[in-house]
Amino acid sequence: MYSHYCWEPVGAVGFEDCAVAFTSGLRADGLVVAVDEGGDAARVRYRIRTDAEFGTETVRVDRLDVDDGDDAAVSESLSLVADRGSWTVDGEPTPELDGCVDVDIAVTPLTNTLPIRRLGLAPGESETIDAVYLDPRTLGVSRAEQRYTRLAPDEGADEDRYRYESLETGFAATLTVDAAGVVRDYPDLFRRVRSPPAE
Template sequence: MTVVRWQDANGTGIEHCQLDRDSTGLRLSGVVAGIRESGDGGFYLVTTDAHFRTREVLVWLTSGPRLHLHSDGLGHWHDLRDGSSLPALAGCIDVDLGMSPVTNTLPILRLGLDIGQTADIRAAYVPLPGEFPKFQARRMLQHYTRLERDLYRYESNDFSAELHVDADGLVLDYPQLFRRL
């Protein structure tokens, strides 16, 4: 078990995350208070298989919205609340929680990039509260480059950040968004 905490860049939000890892995969669970501009709070639970492919995602915001998703690990997703298929997320192997830097760990571990290597991925992006009119996961193309042993460049849309990580692939510093306490 590993426990980490992050503070958002403006100093008003804090996250407590527990990471459990065994031969079957990862279990990430966390609580966030003061989610960036919204000031909302939330709970999340993400599980992966042994290859760090996302299998289940639960997000519950204190303002009410919830998501409970399941993936077969091959890019096929379902809403566990009503059993419906989610073709808009087809091809997504990873999840990206807008409220937390912890989900950057999943592609970092799964891809196993050498220094100088890059990879494009599709992630099921779970937005910040109020970021979109409807709280639902959306497919997002992302690009990871390993710059040094403990440094990755993350790119998506018009956004780019260099992420400093520890030996377990957990973010230490996410410029302008999060820093590890």
């Protein structure tokens, strides 16, 4: 059964709706609409499937445009497949990504859920990972070294906190997540505005 999560970007115009199922891992189907500073809108659809341990198996990203017939159409797409640590991009072996387990799609906080669930860190524990970083604006992929640290929860809080760090850029943020490991608040970037009814 799929549950819907929605986020808004902080300080920008846009919206994301993502249907997520936690069945033998994670299945996700998300749609992101973003408006840049020039007023141009971009629509991106992504689909993710993991194994039972939340290691990424397949990813597809589509950039959507409206054609002259006013129908939504896929203008460009990218497909990634992981098989026991070896990756292909649009069917081509991509050895520079080999060994990565997680994917990080730039326009959504949903992909932070993958390492959070997979690592199963206890409060105070930290782990460094290599992720496949995917930028839907360019459809470019690269290897990214990242660190996740589970922080001690605030007293009486019904949520967990994780410190996310990009070891290449120096960017860091403290993420607030729910019991399923789905981001509620990503300071200065995303805030969740809709949760499944059970929350």
